[in-house]
Amino acid sequence: MLAQGQGTIGVSATLVRGGTSKCWLFDVADIHGRGASTEEVLLAAFGARDHNQIDGVGGATSTTSKAAIVAHSYEPGVDIDYTFAQVGVGVERVEWGSNCGNCATAVGLYAVQSGLVRPRGDRTRVRMRNTNSAARIDAVVATPGARFRPTGDAVVPGVSSPGVPVGLEFLNPVGGRLLPTGRAVDTLEASGARARATLVDAGAPAALVDAASLGLTGAESVPEFAERLPGLLGLRRAAAIGMGLSTPDGPVSHAVPKLGLVGPATDYTTTGGARITAGEFDVSVRMASMHAPHPVIGLTSMVAVAAAATVPGSTVRAHAPAKSGEIRIGTAAGVVSASLSLARDGGLTGVTLHRSARVIARADIFVPAAREPAAAR
Amino acid sequence: MLAQGQGTIGVSATLVRGGTSKCWLFDVADIHGRGASTEEVLLAAFGARDHNQIDGVGGATSTTSKAAIVAHSYEPGVDIDYTFAQVGVGVERVEWGSNCGNCATAVGLYAVQSGLVRPRGDRTRVRMRNTNSAARIDAVVATPGARFRPTGDAVVPGVSSPGVPVGLEFLNPVGGRLLPTGRAVDTLEASGARARATLVDAGAPAALVDAASLGLTGAESVPEFAERLPGLLGLRRAAAIGMGLSTPDGPVSHAVPKLGLVGPATDYTTTGGARITAGEFDVSVRMASMHAPHPVIGLTSMVAVAAAATVPGSTVRAHAPAKSGEIRIGTAAGVVSASLSLARDGGLTGVTLHRSARVIARADIFVPAAREPAAAR
16 A cells, blocks of 8 residues: 555555456455445546546456455355456446456465465465355465465466466355256257257356257357357247246346357367367367357356266267366367366266466556545445 | 566566556666566566467557656756657567657656656656657646646546646657648649648648548548548558658558648537537547547647648648647547747747646566577667
């Protein structure tokens, strides 16, 4: 914290890349009780008002306008509580309704860097609770020789630069019922289109459509998928109703359920031009989010795909039997992999995603003070 | 400077908004001699390799991927030398060929904040030399009570947040001949189109076309101008040849000459929806740069328009006689103004642009060290 003269408060923060996102991380002690609410501080710090965030530290896109508030946890068995904030771009609003797996990765690395969690051995486990979703997630951070390292050699699709290897473990990711309809496969119908799909609720609710039942492969390019997507939104609505997320007359959230195409592994070329052979992965997946193709795959969607692999007869299981303990997913940007932890009865107890993170900068952000005092959040 | 463990170097830098750009400013002592060339440090710090600059502090657009290296000047009568760097987005290249007026504004504020120039009175003059172009520019920074203030109440079109008032004075902006053709007005012809234009060389070479001679007003919206622009590129080529910037068979730079439409003040609505009346400004201007309409107006183009106002008979002078000492320019984003300094013979000795700047953050950037040593720049 720095005093910077009248009308401005200095707030310490750390910029960390987690996977394919940039997140500004704030220690709760640095952002609370600063004469403005946390939301006001974030909006002013990011410059949310302008669509290009030109007067703040935001990056003016959904993946670069993220923050998290990090605190020591008082919950037994938990090290860190973190609260994720999606800061508006061109709108003075913060969305607090969801978690972000990429920011969770960033929080894990930050917890070790900042000393909130002490390095223990070559891999340090950071036990985290996301306060937005109440999800328990562990980050396993590479700390060779029990020392914090700011960078490493782990690379994830969508980022060409390497970072510290971080395993992100979603513990007991099945919140309610893994199969909300009770069936491994449902038939979705809308406007004359019919498709086979597995409807799962793990990580996030997702409709994982058998691409072949639509005459597709699951290995479409991003533009090809974008072209077909409008015709699939009716099927998504049918899935939302089937999963109890909406009613025939009700609206369907843009965020969930996630919609995905699933198909067999096949040789293909990534968006970046790399050639991938069928032997390098198990299952082709193309996910859509917010009515647009995801360039890679969201982390909560990865959990859903991994969970579906544990279900006999599901659209994913045909290509990727979970018993190997690992699933390699071919996305438009490249191959991502997840490890599964199974109970003796085959039930899913955890999904670990292999990610990377890097500390980019440590900063004092100068936040213009609000003109009038406002209630603290 | 911080040590952050093996493989990473910590480099101190300050993020400042200058006008409608964000610039990362580096003290020369913090970036030179760090075991890597300045160019390598900038590319790694910004994450230039990825088109979204996700692994660095860059903002992934041309206006948010800018840096300047700031140093004490040993030139008599000059306080600060600065070198502007346009850092690549998705390409590991730094362009050192041009100056940037918005970053000059940022450097002026930074010079006072960092103590390189001590505040003197309510307005502190920072005498700067841009090493890319050898241009002399003064920044006059508001320092009420002879104290640095991190923010203020000056607003410029294109940014909704206020900042510190900074006057940017281009000294003796006419490098060669103000009128390269020797005429106040030329007639440009291309593909059957004819237009009256003033060709000036101040700030940047510019062709300032009388909008009425093309059946236009100079108050077109950005989309309207974008639609007409392809048909005007032949006239731009004719201007480039007339000014000696190209030959009939040679290529024409995308950067210069700037092309602008000039017309009388008229009531209009800005891109942001604000209503402007004719009484609020002197001359309507719509500039194009890099074959696209500029959303506001570039600072070097502002200098060119201001300089043209000093020329009897020019396309600008009809609407904005320079003798008032000020010119108010109506752009698609709003009104910007410039002050002119004239010699007794009416010759132009300086143009002052009224800008704003704000210190956004002070940071230690953690730069991944290059795998192999490289020659210093």
